[in-house]
Amino acid sequence: MTNRMHNFNAxxxxxxxxxxxxxxxxxxxxxxxxxxxxxxxHRGESYETVHYEAIATAKRLLGIxxxxxxxxxQGGASLQFAMVPYNLLAQGKKANYILTGSWSEKAKKEAxxxxxxxxxxxxxxxxxxxxxxFDTIRTDATDAYIHLTSNNTIYGxxxxxxxRVSEWEAPVIADMSSDIFSRPLPVENFDLIYAGAQKNIxxxxxxxxxxxxxxxxxxxxxxxxxxxxxxYRTHAxxxxxxxxxxxxxxxxxxxxxxxxxxxxxLQAMDARNREKAGRLYDAIDxxxxxxxxxxxxxxxxxxxxxxxxxxxxxTERFLEGAKNKGFSGLNGHRSVGGCRASIYNAVPLESxxxxxxxxxxxxxxxx
Amino acid sequence: MTNRMHNFNAxxxxxxxxxxxxxxxxxxxxxxxxxxxxxxxHRGESYETVHYEAIATAKRLLGIxxxxxxxxxQGGASLQFAMVPYNLLAQGKKANYILTGSWSEKAKKEAxxxxxxxxxxxxxxxxxxxxxxFDTIRTDATDAYIHLTSNNTIYGxxxxxxxRVSEWEAPVIADMSSDIFSRPLPVENFDLIYAGAQKNIxxxxxxxxxxxxxxxxxxxxxxxxxxxxxxYRTHAxxxxxxxxxxxxxxxxxxxxxxxxxxxxxLQAMDARNREKAGRLYDAIDxxxxxxxxxxxxxxxxxxxxxxxxxxxxxTERFLEGAKNKGFSGLNGHRSVGGCRASIYNAVPLESxxxxxxxxxxxxxxxx
Ligand SMILES: Cc1ncc(COP(=O)(O)O)c(C=O)c1O
Ligand SMILES: Cc1ncc(COP(=O)(O)O)c(C=O)c1O
Ligand SMILES: [Mg+2]
Ligand SMILES: [Mg+2]
Ligand SMILES: [Mg+2]
Ligand SMILES: [Mg+2]
Numbered sequence: 001m002t003n004r005m006h007n008f009n010a011x012x013x014x015x016x017x018x019x020x021x022x023x024x025x026x027x028x029x030x031x032x033x034x035x036x037x038x039x040x041x042h043r044g045e046s047y048e049t050v051h052y053e054a055i056a057t058a059k060r061l062l063g064i065x066x067x068x069x070x071x072x073x074q075g076g077a078s079l080q081f082a083m084v085p086y087n088l089l090a091q092g093k094k095a096n097y098i099l100t101g102s103w104s105e106k107a108k109k110e111a112x113x114x115x116x117x118x119x120x121x122x123x124x125x126x127x128x129x130x131x132x133x134f135d136t137i138r139t140d141a142t143d144a145y146i147h148l149t150s151n152n153t154i155y156g157x158x159x160x161x162x163x164r165v166s167e168w169e170a171p172v173i174a175d176m177s178s179d180i181f182s183r184p185l186p187v188e189n190f191d192l193i194y195a196g197a198q199k200n201i202x203x204x205x206x207x208x209x210x211x212x213x214x215x216x217x218x219x220x221x222x223x224x225x226x227x228x229x230x231x232y233r234t235h236a237x238x239x240x241x242x243x244x245x246x247x248x249x250x251x252x253x254x255x256x257x258x259x260x261x262x263x264x265x266l267q268a269m270d271a272r273n274r275e276k277a278g279r280l281y282d283a284i285d286x287x288x289x290x291x292x293x294x295x296x297x298x299x300x301x302x303x304x305x306x307x308x309x310x311x312x313x314x315t316e317r318f319l320e321g322a323k324n325k326g327f328s329g330l331n332g333h334r335s336v337g338g339c340r341a342s343i344y345n346a347v348p349l350e351s352x353x354x355x356x357x358x359x360x361x362x363x364x365x366x367x
Numbered sequence: 368m369t370n371r372m373h374n375f376n377a378x379x380x381x382x383x384x385x386x387x388x389x390x391x392x393x394x395x396x397x398x399x400x401x402x403x404x405x406x407x408x409h410r411g412e413s414y415e416t417v418h419y420e421a422i423a424t425a426k427r428l429l430g431i432x433x434x435x436x437x438x439x440x441q442g443g444a445s446l447q448f449a450m451v452p453y454n455l456l457a458q459g460k461k462a463n464y465i466l467t468g469s470w471s472e473k474a475k476k477e478a479x480x481x482x483x484x485x486x487x488x489x490x491x492x493x494x495x496x497x498x499x500x501f502d503t504i505r506t507d508a509t510d511a512y513i514h515l516t517s518n519n520t521i522y523g524x525x526x527x528x529x530x531r532v533s534e535w536e537a538p539v540i541a542d543m544s545s546d547i548f549s550r551p552l553p554v555e556n557f558d559l560i561y562a563g564a565q566k567n568i569x570x571x572x573x574x575x576x577x578x579x580x581x582x583x584x585x586x587x588x589x590x591x592x593x594x595x596x597x598x599y600r601t602h603a604x605x606x607x608x609x610x611x612x613x614x615x616x617x618x619x620x621x622x623x624x625x626x627x628x629x630x631x632x633l634q635a636m637d638a639r640n641r642e643k644a645g646r647l648y649d650a651i652d653x654x655x656x657x658x659x660x661x662x663x664x665x666x667x668x669x670x671x672x673x674x675x676x677x678x679x680x681x682t683e684r685f686l687e688g689a690k691n692k693g694f695s696g697l698n699g700h701r702s703v704g705g706c707r708a709s710i711y712n713a714v715p716l717e718s719x720x721x722x723x724x725x726x727x728x729x730x731x732x733x734x
Contacts, residue, residue: 012407012614015403024394039376042379075596081594110595203614204611205573229442248571328401
């Protein structure tokens, strides 16, 4: 593991080196069972233990009460864009999508196929450089639900605080794909949270859903005639063993969550992630405008740091130089360009410091 | 790898030892890139090569022409139970489900949520012990499609031949979850084939879909207002990179398909699988009725060998004894009981011979 790359991929992304080492060591023979965890039946004891430990560890880390169920599903966050309205967008109601970036737009677009939606706030006019002020967001008690994206992976902005979403009367739903388990989270202020695992908590192929039992009850009337596989209740009733789960992805999820726990939990992740992001934002702020952050300082993400250089040509030279130095994944999303450093839980501080040093040196040379 | 269990799991199931060894060896550092294949972006060269090689190898093994697309999806075969009618069951049409076991029943039930279905043949009356005679199957040129299950994992029966399905005028759709890549397949007689990977071709978490481009065109009119994630066209247009694929599962799929190729392809798999199944069916046939096969000899599966013993008590003793001897996964599906040996591609002949020996010895002792 001495040759580890500086991995700034946006997802799938860096995993903890310890978690990979453990997976490699027991890949052919899991726990002395004479077979790989991938070869175990999902109805057998070995896998079931992994499955329920993944769920229990997630609950423990988030301090979740029994008022919530945790589901482990397939299909990525993109399937949740459809499952949410299938289960919650009743006829005659409108779903309220707060638009803070491309992913919230996509979520709304899927819901548009299934019912009525509107947008109670949008950052589109400021190029999604900030999350709307809480007081400017329109909501209504009759909204089918209010949907937000906690961290905007592409634009590098994030909701800073979730205290006041508890003021909303309608169910609150959040796509937390790119910041779940990166900081403490008041789950009790939400009714449903979903996240693809492939940024902070595992490989791609498994999606975590946290749903309040009260909301789950409500889905019965709305999703009655939706195919069973698309109903949250199906999966809740079968503890996510309705059909074959993505067993190896769940195993990696479990081990990654246990790594978070062993490393101090969400408070510790938050402190570390702030420090890591701080290194890069400092480099931007101290560059006299050579590096321009896309996010307004009040909306900065600690997961995705987005910036450009004075010219497109310099941006390209920067990206090429960085690549040659062993920094991976710094290209901005193909829809916006520029640079983006994704620094999820498993990215070490040293990688951020190495990138900061590279930024400073590059500026010196090219300014 | 000396302590490998005799793995008769029904899925997730045995994987080739060589494929597991390779995965373990390169888990922490894929191809000298300084990161795991799981940590690579799905938009980067390393993963894209894996992705397109998986598709190309599948096409090569099946001898598929460019008239078909291969899709790599999430959600298991169970999500296909819903995607098929979402994309193909037009209003005013009826889908025809040929019922040969629990999985075909489940497929029909999901379609019932979305439109009209009927059943042109059913083996329910004979406890799904045989696949209906071809000439007794009712079909209609106006059927939205005709759906069959090629191998019935739970009951241990299989379609023996697919020559005559080409006589049907409506599109022919097959769930081949438990026998795909176990024998040569006339893909040209089908319009859509789907299969979860977790029996013959990889771990759980990835589902293969083979769809004719002609059929794909037809879905445009039917699935126009279905969410994008549930439309086959979405995934075909983006070569299954519409959203984040289950990258590690695809990597294992690719390596398993390459293992099949290196071991002689589908003809060789078929010969080996017949030989393996033959060992167990011989033990049944030569037991003077001590072991009773569930499948009628004319419908026997070479993937799942199902049988019972003279009494439930003996069946239980057999299962317990087998477990103690290191045979894993021999319990029948919880819905039917009895014994089932699943002997997919990666199960070695030696495992079948060891089980045969155990069966013979058990009979001698308990008859
Ligand atoms: C915030 C957010 N939502 C949704 C998605 C889509 O996730 P998936 O590719 O798993 O469908 C992403 C992926 O990057 C994301 O960052
Ligand atoms: C023939 C068949 N179809 C469908 C399924 C369901 O597959 P999944 O669990 O991947 O949804 C199975 C699983 O055993 C099966 O054997
Ligand atoms: Mg975004
Ligand atoms: Mg509330
Ligand atoms: Mg069956
Ligand atoms: Mg035809």
